[in-house]
Amino acid sequence: MKLQHLPSRRRFLQQAGFAAALPATLAWSGSAYAAWPDRPISMIVPWGAGGATDAIARVVGFELERDLDRPINIVNRSGGGGIVGHTAIVNAAPDGYTLGMATLEITLYKFMGLANITPADFTPIARMGFVPGGISVSSTSPYKTIQELVTAIKKAPKGTFTASGVGVGGSWHINAGGWMRSIGLEPNYLRWVPSQGAAPAYQELMAGSIDIVTASPAEGRSLIEAGRVRPLALTHSERVDMFPNVPTLKEIYGTDWEMSSWMALVGPAGMPKDVTERLIASAKKAQESKAFSDFLKERGFIKVWEAGDDLAQYFNAFGTRMEPVLRGLDLLKT
The missing domain is CATH 3.40.190.10 (Periplasmic binding protein-like II)
Structure with a gap:
């Protein structure tokens, strides 16, 4: 059964310069995770369409879609310096059907008194690139x-x-x-x-x-x-x-x-372990794909890989490293 929305996805990748990486067809296949996914998945982008976060979310989403055999719908929820979209990720059901492309602000919001959002509110999946x-x-x-x-x-x-x-x-x-x-x-x-x-x-x-x-x-x-x-x-x-x-x-x-400006694939806190592990494996395939590598090279991004617990540690270390700078900028509120 072919994915009906492939033409629009193909046009996006042609415009981005890596259509050569696309297969002629995408076919549904069986999965060891029979209960998940059995319907489309949403990926929330906390910033507007056309920016770096949106672009990396779309190419990652396409690669996940190929591997998971389910549509990945990109949803831009901008506003409030990323707070609107990140809050939507945090408040989503932790069932694997709502993911997000989080940005470094999740490590800073609480420090700056902007929102009661911390890395602990997310399930860390993978950080794949930065600029x-x-x-x-x-x-x-x-x-x-x-x-x-x-x-x-x-x-x-x-x-x-x-x-x-x-x-x-x-x-x-x-x-x-x-x-x-x-x-x-x-x-x-x-x-x-x-x-x-x-x-x-x-x-x-x-x-x-x-x-x-x-x-x-x-x-x-x-x-x-x-x-x-x-x-x-x-x-x-x-x-x-x-x-x-x-x-x-x-x-x-x-x-x-x-x-650097970095983005990380996340979900709301409390996602099932098997679903998280499946997503990490799928994200790794995306990170290793030619389409993703070509995208990073064209946009000046650098490839990186941190997933799961390693990514959680990175979040915490990053926030700690920023704390004295925020204090010196008179931005530290907690």
């Missing part, structure tokens, strides 16, 4: 290297330099704070200018309204390739293939500060 943050300036900026920029920041009074990349308390705001802390300055030494995301922040950078963007350079790739934005450093442990000539903070300053 490293960075430090970029306009091509018209006088600063050609990260060393020149840091020297100028240290000489200037607090709040002189402006930075953006996301709203207050978002990943790239924390990246700015962690970067400042790593070079011996107060986390709030830069004046943060909130934006609706990396794309508008890069536009403001080119317009001269701000001095620095601390979002992922991958999100400004077209502008970098056009020579309008200059990436100076990555907040990652090593250089990346997309920008091989861009150094890392670690290699320049020896700092251990890293910040």
Whole structure:
């Protein structure tokens, strides 16, 4: 029995550039988990359509669909800085029929007093990829290297330099704070200018309204390739293939500060063990697929694998590492 919605899925993957990975047909097959799944599965994305989280959810959803032989319906539930969608995941029945593509905010909401949501409210399934943050300036900026920029920041009074990349308390705001802390300055030494995301922040950078963007350079790739934005450093442990000539903070300053935007497949807390294990196995197949690898390469993501208990430990360690930066940014409420 063929899946009736395959054409629309095929169009999505053709647009994303990895249609070659699709089989000619998808067929229903038997499963050792006869009781699950026996109907379509929903995957909640806590952010809007078209963004990085939405894109990775769709390619993962397609690969899960192939393996589980059931439709995976992507449901965008944006709003409240991701709180609306993450709350919907938490409140869903823990039966394996509602999953979610959670983002790093689940480790921070309670710290910042924004929502009573913690990693314990989710069943961790798999973290499969992330995109490293960075430090970029306009091509018209006088600063050609990260060393020149840091020297100028240290000489200037607090709040002189402006930075953006996301709203207050978002990943790239924390990246700015962690970067400042790593070079011996107060986390709030830069004046943060909130934006609706990396794309508008890069536009403001080119317009001269701000001095620095601390979002992922991958999100400004077209502008970098056009020579309008200059990436100076990555907040990652090593250089990346997309920008091989861009150094890392670690290699320049020896700092251990890293910040990336990551997404993880989760479910509501309390899912059955056998269902969770089946999903982990299916997610691993998705992570190893050519379609997923091609997607990561095109979007500047880096492949990673943490699942189950290992992922739960990662959640907790990540939140703990962010706590002093949040405190320095005056964002810590608990």
